[in-house]
Amino acid sequence: MDLSKYRNLLIKKIMEQVAEWCESDAEIMISNSEVHRFLHSIKGTSGTLELEGIHRISETLLEQLSSFHKKEWKGQELREFLSELMELTYSYGHFEEVEMKKQQSRNGDVPLIQIIDDDISILILLKDFLEKKGWMVITNSTSNKAVSQYFDLQPDCVVIDVNLPNKNGFEIIEDLQIHSNKHFVPIVMISVFNDRNTRIKAFKMGADDFIQKPIDLEEFAVRIERHLLRKQIYDQSVLLDELTNLYNRRYLKVVYDRSMEEWKRNNQQFSIAILDIDYFKKINDRYGHVTGDLVLSTFALFLAENTRSNDLVFRYGGEEFIILFQNTDYHKAYEIVSRLLADFTTKCFEANGEVFFVTFSAGITGICSKETTMDSAINAADQALYTAKNLGRSRVECFNQSLMEQKKLFISVIDDDPIIRSMLKSRLQEAEFNHYVSNIHTFENGPSFFQSGILEYPGEHFLILDGVMPIMDGIEVLQKVKQTERNNVSVIMLTGRNSEDDIAKALELGADDYMTKPFHMNDLQERIMRLIQRKK
Numbered sequence: 001m002d003l004s005k006y007r008n009l010l011i012k013k014i015m016e017q018v019a020e021w022c023e024s025d026a027e028i029m030i031s032n033s034e035v036h037r038f039l040h041s042i043k044g045t046s047g048t049l050e051l052e053g054i055h056r057i058s059e060t061l062l063e064q065l066s067s068f069h070k071k072e073w074k075g076q077e078l079r080e081f082l083s084e085l086m087e088l089t090y091s092y093g094h095f096e097e098v099e100m101k102k103q104q105s106r107n108g109d110v111p112l113i114q115i116i117d118d119d120i121s122i123l124i125l126l127k128d129f130l131e132k133k134g135w136m137v138i139t140n141s142t143s144n145k146a147v148s149q150y151f152d153l154q155p156d157c158v159v160i161d162v163n164l165p166n167k168n169g170f171e172i173i174e175d176l177q178i179h180s181n182k183h184f185v186p187i188v189m190i191s192v193f194n195d196r197n198t199r200i201k202a203f204k205m206g207a208d209d210f211i212q213k214p215i216d217l218e219e220f221a222v223r224i225e226r227h228l229l230r231k232q233i234y235d236q237s238v239l240l241d242e243l244t245n246l247y248n249r250r251y252l253k254v255v256y257d258r259s260m261e262e263w264k265r266n267n268q269q270f271s272i273a274i275l276d277i278d279y280f281k282k283i284n285d286r287y288g289h290v291t292g293d294l295v296l297s298t299f300a301l302f303l304a305e306n307t308r309s310n311d312l313v314f315r316y317g318g319e320e321f322i323i324l325f326q327n328t329d330y331h332k333a334y335e336i337v338s339r340l341l342a343d344f345t346t347k348c349f350e351a352n353g354e355v356f357f358v359t360f361s362a363g364i365t366g367i368c369s370k371e372t373t374m375d376s377a378i379n380a381a382d383q384a385l386y387t388a389k390n391l392g393r394s395r396v397e398c399f400n401q402s403l404m405e406q407k408k409l410f411i412s413v414i415d416d417d418p419i420i421r422s423m424l425k426s427r428l429q430e431a432e433f434n435h436y437v438s439n440i441h442t443f444e445n446g447p448s449f450f451q452s453g454i455l456e457y458p459g460e461h462f463l464i465l466d467g468v469m470p471i472m473d474g475i476e477v478l479q480k481v482k483q484t485e486r487n488n489v490s491v492i493m494l495t496g497r498n499s500e501d502d503i504a505k506a507l508e509l510g511a512d513d514y515m516t517k518p519f520h521m522n523d524l525q526e527r528i529m530r531l532i533q534r535k536k
C-alpha cells in the first residue's frame with residue numbers, strides 16, 4: 001500500500017498545528033492537555049504510517065509532557081519544546097527521508113570553494129554537486145563581488161571561468177594573484193575553449209589546473225579534492241605568513257602554551273594585544289588591493305621593528321595582528337601599544353598621487369589566571385578592540401568585564417512560511433555565534449521587516465530572505481536593502497530549486513550567498529557562521 005498520501009496529510013497537519021501554536025500571541029496560552037492530545041494522535045498515526053523518527057520523538061515528548069502537569073504553554077515555550085519535531089517534520093515533508101539532527105552534523109571546518117562564472121546554470125550545478133560532497137561553495141556571477149568576497153572569506157580553492165563579461169577570468173586572476181602569490185590558494189580555470197594558447201596562458205598566469213567545459217562532474221570533484229588536500233598540507237607546514245613575514249596564527253598557539261608554562265614556573269605574567277587597521281576596506285576600495293597589501297606589509301615591518309625581540313608579532317587574520325608581550329602586565333602593554341599607535345599614525349602613505357595616513361585600534365588583555373585558554377584571552381582582547389572601535393577608532397582599550405559591551409548580531413528571517421520561521425527561530429536561538437550576542441527576529445513579509453526599523457539598530461545584521469513571497473518578494477527586499485548602502489548587512493537568499501533567474505538576480509544585486517529550498521538546517525546554520533566569522 002502506498003502510504004505517501006497519508007504521510008503527506010499527517011506532515012501537513014503537524015506543520016499547521018505547530019505553526020499556529022508557535023506563532024500565537026504572547027497572551028494566548030495553550031493548555032497541556034491540548035498539546036498532549038496532539039502528540040498522542042501524532043504518535044499513533046506516525047507509527048501506523050511507519051514514520052519511525054516522528055513516532056519516536058512524539059513518544060519522548062509525551063513522556064516529558066507528563067512532568068508538566070496542568071501547565072499552560074506560551075507560544076515561544078512550545079516552539080522550543082517542539083523544535084526537534086518541527087525539524088524532522090520539515091525534513092520528512094521535503095526530503096521524504098529520516099534525518100535526525102545529529103546524524104547529519106558536519107565538521108565545522110569544511111573547506112570553502114569559490115566559483116566565479118557568469119553562466120548561472122553551471123554555477124548552480126557545480127555548487128549543488130560539490131556541496132553534496134560535503135564542501136561549502138560560494139558563487140559569484142560578477143567580477144566585483146567576486147574579488148571582494150575572495151578577500152573577505154579567504155576560500156581554500158577558487159574556480160574561475162575564462163570568459164566573463166567586464167573582466168575576464170585572467171584579469172580576475174591578476175586581482176587575486178596579489179594575494180595568492182603570498183597565500184597559497186589553488187586556482188582552477190574552466191572554459192569552453194580548450195585551445196593550446198588559452199591553456200598555456202592560464203598556467204602562465206598562475207592557474208593550478210585547467211578543465212574544459214562541458215565538465216565531467218566526478219572528475220571535477222576528484223581534482224578539486226586533490227587541490228584542497230595540497231592546500232591543507234601546505235597550510236599545516238608553514239608558520240610564517242608570507243605577505244608580512246610575521247608568524248601566523250598556528251605559531252601563536254605554540255608561543256601561548258610556552259608563555260603559559262613560564263607563568264606557571266616563574267609567575268611571569270604576559271599580555272596579548274590585538275591590533276586592527278581602521279577602515280582598511282576603504283583603503284582597498286580606494287587604492288586597490290596592491291596598495292592594501294603594501295599597507296599591511298609596512299604595518300607588519302613597523303610592528304616588528306618597534307617591539308622588543310621577545311615580544312612576538314603575529315598576523316592573526318586579514319588586517320588583524322596580535323602581539324604577545326612576554327613578562328609584561330597589561331598596564332605596560334597599554335603604554336607600549338599607545339606609543340606604537342602615536343608613531344604609526346604619523347607615517348605617510350602614497351598611492352594614485354594621493355597622500356594618506358593609516359590608524360589602527362587595539363584591544364589588550366593581561367593573562368592573569370593559569371586557567372586562561374588562548375581562545376578566552378583572544379576573546380577578551382577582541383572585546384576590548386570592539387570597544388576601541390566603538391569609541392571612535394585610533395585608540396587602545398584594555399579588557400574590563402564591566403565596561404564591555406557585547407557585539408550585537410541581528411538575524412532577521414523574512415519568509416511567509418510559518419514553519420520555516422518557527423524552525424529557524426528556535427534553531428538560531430540555540431546557536432552560538434562566536435563573540436556575538438544574537439537577536440533573532442522573524443517577519444512574514446518585506447513591508448513588516450522594513451516597518452520594524454530593525455536595520456537601524458547598531459550592530460551586524462544578517463538577513464535570511466525568502467525569494468518568493470506574496471507581498472514584496474525577496475528580490476525587491478534585497479534591492480531595497482542594498483539601496484541603503486549599509487555595509488553591516490549580509491544577505492542569504494532562499495530560492496526554489498529551479499529558479500535560475502532569481503538566483504541570477506540575487507547574485508547580481510549583491511546577495512552574499514543563496515540556498516535552494518528545501519534546505520537542511522545544519523547547512524544553513526553553518527553558512528551563516530561562515531559569513532559572520534569574517535566579521536569577527
Ligand code: GH3
Pocket residue numbers: 148151152179243276277278279280281282284288289290291292293296317318319389393534535
Ligand atoms: P574597521 O575600522 O571596523 O576595522 O573597518 P575595516 O574596513 O578595517 O574592517 P573590515 O573587517 O570591514 O574589512 C577588512 C578588509 O580587509 C576586508 C578584506 O577584504 C581586507 N583584507 C583581508 N585580508 C587582506 C589581504 O591580505 N590583503 C588586502 N589587500 N586586503 C585584505
Ligand code: MG
Pocket residue numbers: 276277278279280281319
Ligand atoms: Mg579593520
